[in-house]
Amino acid sequence: MRIILDSKQHPPTPGALIRLLRLDVTLLMALALVAALGLVVLYSAAGAELEMVERQAIRLATGFGVMLVLAQVPSTSLKAWTPWLYLSGMMLLLGVMLAGDVSKGAQRWLDIGLVRFQPAEVMKLVVPMMVAWYLEGRQLPPRHWQVWMALIVVAAPAVLIAQQPDLGTALLVSSAGLFVIFLAGVSWRLLSAIGLLGFLCAPVLWQFMHEYQRQRVMTLLNPESDPLGAGYHIIQSKIAIGSGGLYGKGWLNGTQSQLDFLPERSTDFIFAVYGEEFGFLGVILLLAIYALIVWRGLTIAARARDAYSRLLAGSLSLSFFIYFFVNIGMVSGLLPVVGVPLPLISYGGTSIVTLMAAFGMLMSMHSQERSQAR
Amino acid sequence: MQYPPLRSRNAAPRDRMPVQDTIKNPYQERKLFAVRAVVAAFATFLLLALLAGRMAFLQIVNHDLFKTLSQENRVKLVAVPPPRGLIYDRNGTVLAENQPSYRLEITPSQVPDLEGTLARLARIVDIDESDRRRFYSELQRKEPFQSIPLLFNLSEDEVADFAVNRHGFPGVDIAAQLSRHYPTRGLAAHVVGYIGRINEHELSELDSKDYNGTSHIGKLGIEKYYESILHGKAGFQHVEINAQGRPLRILDQQLPVPGADLMLSLDEGLQRVAVQALGESNGAVVAIEPANGEVLALVSQPAYDPNLFVDGISYTDYSALRDDADRPLFNRALTGLYPPGSTIKPFMALAGLEYGVTQANRTMWAGPYFQLPGDSRRYRDWKPEGHGTVNLALAIMRSADVYFYDLAYRLGIQRMHDFLVRFGLGAVTGLDSSGEARGLVPSPEWKRAARGQVWFPGETISAGIGQGYMLATPLQLAAAVATLAMRGQRVQPRLLKAVRDSHSGEFKPVDHKFLGTVQLRDPIFWEQVIGPMVEVTRNPRGTAYHIGIDAPYSIAGKTGTAQVFGLAQDEKYDEEKIVKELRDHALFIAFAPADAPRIAVAVIVENGGGGGRVAAPVARQVMDYYLLNREPTLVMEAAKHADHP
Known part of the structure; x- marks a missing residue:
């Protein structure tokens, strides 16, 4: 991948953005890092079985393939x-x-x-x-x-x-x-x-x-009111995250997840497994990588060569933020239980492919920016 | 999703861009965007800080609390499957119920050596290969702490044998549960259907929340069609467990919502009478209440015992049913396609009147055969010497083929098609059951599309007496004759009569679905056709005279005989049965009382011969039971003297 040097021809953008110019590679690295981290957590959430991890790896590979293809499509097309x-x-x-x-x-x-x-x-x-x-x-x-x-x-x-x-x-x-x-x-x-x-x-x-959707909102307001239904999910995942502490219980050692108290632990609630086993430091690391991806996306948007690319890239980056914010907010009991997977980490779903397609578009806009810069 | 081809790289947008950019102010826009992006970035930063704060609150501030909670976490969530709704007939006779039964379950996480345990278990109870295979496939899907059934329907002896040895099998348990039972056995099998174990494909389609703990699902008939009503909603128990994972006590629970009971419009007694009336013959009987479409009887003979399917039918039982030449698994009433034969004639007569190609008082010479102008081929009447001079009434009463050959010729195939489909022929009736066949009302358009051939005039002639391509199911014939009985008012046939309300415990009737009305130019046409249909069963020269002879109510009916060209269904060629299988199918459609109809019936007796002799008495017994509440008497004497068809 070619690295962008600088471009003084660019119209002025906030200085902070300019400093992050070389982040095309960074975006790719950040995505790969999250995906790898996801496979590691999934292995633990799946009860140390490789089968799910392999299937997820195939999905991720497909996603990266889609991203590479879309990166070649110019934003004008x-x-x-x-x-x-x-x-x-x-x-x-x-x-x-x-x-x-x-x-x-x-x-x-x-x-x-x-x-x-x-x-x-x-x-x-x-x-x-x-x-x-x-x-x-x-x-x-x-x-x-x-x-x-x-x-x-x-x-x-x-x-x-x-x-x-x-x-x-x-x-x-x-x-x-x-x-x-x-x-x-x-x-x-x-x-x-x-x-x-x-x-x-x-x-x-x-x-x-629907009735079940209303119930989810009600459960959020008072999880103890429904300890058997949706409330059980939130209570158990809060226990998982909270018991992880600063350093976590260690990989494959989360009692909440390994002893099956945590429902949906390989899909929507996988963040609780992560929080339990890797602790507050691990959580901060993951949040940092996610934030980096959003930041990089916004940078590409700000430097894009036309309004279409700018608006689209900005929206896709903010959408990515919403995905992980809603998931983590739900698992930690800040938001109602809505079925939003943790991006690139939750098991399964067509969501990986759409997500990577979005990043493919971002990459494409990034290369456009480069060609214009010359 | 499609991606744009690379070619468009050089397409339109490039020539558009500069023009727009001069109008727009890219510098201004870029600046505007930058401001917004900074605002957005700031907002995301705040939200991220919120998340981090939340995590710090959970993992640092309250760490000790949650640590204690996780160490003392001994509470699990256990699903409680709902009891399945019962199925009743219209008089409250139980058609499907739940009986207690015992099954052997294994909780994998508590079993130290699964293979060894299974091997030792096999010494106490019979475990065959299919049980083993199903167990392992379920093992892959379920969480290890969830119990998985290994054997169903244990006998009392097996339960006792296991109970004695139980201490040697940690993680293996006997569970009492409710299992489906059909007390009327084969009687309503083709209506009620059956439930069976959830298979791989169904599992992927189901909502795992509602089906947590449920092992069976409706596979056929009412059990399948109304699965969502019958099933109910799973409940949960909050169970305290000990260190080995065995439940100690229930802390709290949310009871399951039981499936709702269904009341069918079916009359179990009527169903029984129809089965008895058919006797040893293969065939079908469908009885409908014409005013509201309620299906009173739906018989397909022979039937099978649905209880065999509930816990997985054995291979020998299944192959016996599958290879039976009489095909008991085949639902003749819904999916059997038969040429309607002469039972189509009343509808043909209505078409003739409606299009003005015949009148009630028009007479014609009905000789031994009919010929198309300029064609030497003779279309013969069933009666070798013909019927002489006949009008519409006589033609219906005597079932004079030549009159209807001529009528078909006058109408033409397109008008015949257009008129017959108005009675619902050639389309599914929409009965609340699965797999209904469509039947066929041929048209030149259909033949071009389906066979790539043009329509021949001669085919119109044979269609005039319900032969040739024309095909209908017994259900369609019953629905069509119900429409005739109601003088054009159409209702969708329906098996479900009422659903038990979970609050009041009362049965709440379901609405009938009216399908509109077949409007004729002059309503008198109905009586001009129904009148002669009454004569069919009342006049000594009628083709089913014997069945109306002593009836205290008036029956409007029409006999039919369908020739078996090849075979209507794709049955195997069977040397021994060839003589019987080439015999004609006997048909009869009727409703009664003729002026205030309460029941409409279609009967088909496969390879029975003439409709008047074989099928009409079946319909009479069904009507007697329903209208007079009278059990059937012996086969009527007069039947022996009846002639064709």
Whole structure:
């Protein structure tokens, strides 16, 4: 990989960002570090069995492959394809609604011959792409009505996904789109208006929620009220993390996880295993690597050569932050139990591939920045 | 997801960019973005600090508390499977119930040597290869502290034998549980279906939360269709365990929500009468209440004992059922496709009236055969000498083929198709059960698409008497005759009558689904066809005269005889049975009372011969039981004298 030297031609950006110029390699290294750390924790969470670790390694390898491929696609092509991707994504979502496979009581999967996949997962990338595409063609900051149009672009797929019902993904997709709007420079007044609107929508959302989703929110407010159901998860994972202490109990030595008190310990609650075995220092290390990835993403965004790349890269980086923040917040009892995996560490899921696809796009924008710099 | 081709690198955006950049202010935009990015970075930093603070709170400030908690953690969550809902017939007779049974379970984490334990267990109880295989496949999926069933339905002796030796088997236990039982055995097997152990594929589709602790799932029929209602929701127990992981006491629990009981519209007595009336013959009987679509009887003969399937059918039992030439596993009522034969004639007559190609008072000479103009091929009547001059009423009553050949010729295949599909033929009825066959109402369009051939005029003629390509299931025929009985009002056939409400304990009826009405130009047409159908069973010259002879209510019916070309189903060619299997299928459709219908019936007796002689008496016994509450008498004398068809 080639290393960027510097570019005085660049328009001024905050000095701190400039100092992190060489971070293309750093991004890759950080991702690989998290993935490796994830496999180590997974080995422990799986009860020292290699089988899950091997399968996860294959998934990660696929993800890195997808990233490499996407890194070769210039952002101008991505931009040209954006509206079509968005349209096909919407069609697929409608397809899921009409002909989807009911799995675990929710219609999320679309079966097209050989592959079964979740269109909602793809929308995590396509929605911010579409909002960026829409706003990019206009003068920024966008006018009022343009913001409302952009909100519709976000809301349409979000409503379809929420109907599936998959509220967690719907919120993640919306937040990715909203980040673009925020980064495009919408006035603070309009932002607070949107925030107020969202606040007013909350009771409506509550109506739309399924019983089990409402229960999760209620459990968060008072976990002791449901010690057998969702509360059990939170109580056990708090015990796991808290008993880890400063240095942790050591790899493969977490009693909470090894003695099976911790549910979902290889998937959504894997962070509790990590916290128990590697302690506060380990947690700080992981948070630091995650923060580094977000930081690097924002740097690439700030230096990108056009508004589309800038908005998209910024939104993808902030979305990545949201993923791990929501997961860790949930496992440590700050947020309700929503099914969001810990990025690159939780076992399974199509989420690894989408995530790595996003990083592929970031890499591509980074190389664009370089070519422009010459 | 698709990725854009590399080619577009040089495409449109490049020529657009500079233009836009002159309008936009890239410098301004970049600055704006930078401000926003800094704000976002600051916000993420704050949130990260929040996370780190939370971790410090848990891992440093409260470390001692959580450390103690983790050392004293002796509480586990155990799933409690819900009892499955029962299934009743419309009078409260139990069709599916839960009986206590014993099974042998192993908790792998408590077993020091699994292989050795299994080997020693095999000396006490029978463990065959399939049990072993299932156990190991489940072992891979479950957590080691969860118990896994090894054997089901232990006998009392086996339970006693194990209890004596129990001390030598840590981690092995006898568990009492409820197991599904079908007291009426084969009687309603094709309706109720059965449950069986959850297989690999089903497991991947299920919500592991609700099915935690559940080992069985509906596989067929009502048990499958209403699985979500019958199953209920798993409960949990907070159990204190000792150092070996054995439960000491229940601290707290959330009771499971039992599955809801179902009441079917089926009448167990009626079902029994229909089975008896069919006797040794293979065939099907479907009875429907025309006004609301409730299925009163749905018989497919022969049947099988669903109890065999509950805990895994043995290979010998299964191959016996599978290889039986009479195919007991085949649901004839729902999936058996038969040519409707002459039972299509009342609908043909309605089509003729509706399109104005015939009138009630139009007469024609019905000789021994019909010929298309300019074609030498003769389409013969079932009666070698023909019926002489007939009008519509006589043609229905005597089942005069030539009249309907001529009618089909006048209508043409497209209009026949369009009219018959309005009665639901050629489409699934939407019964609440799985695997229903569609049947077929042929059209030139269908033949082009399915066979790549053009429609021949001669095929229209044979379709006029329900032969040729036309195929229907007994259920479709019953639904169509119910529509006829209601003078066009269509209801979706339904097996579920009511669901027990978990709060009040009362059965709450489910809504009927009305499908609209078959509108005719003149409602008098209905009576012009139904009148002659009553004559079929009442007039001495009717083709089913014997069944209406002493009936205290009026029956509107139509006989049918379907020729067996090759075989309707893909059965194996069986040398010994060839004579019987080439015999015609006997059909009969009817409803009663004719002016205020309460029951509509379709009967098919495979290889039975003429419909009037064989199938009509079955329908009469079913109607007698339902309308007069009368057990069937001996086979009626008159049946012997009846002629075709």
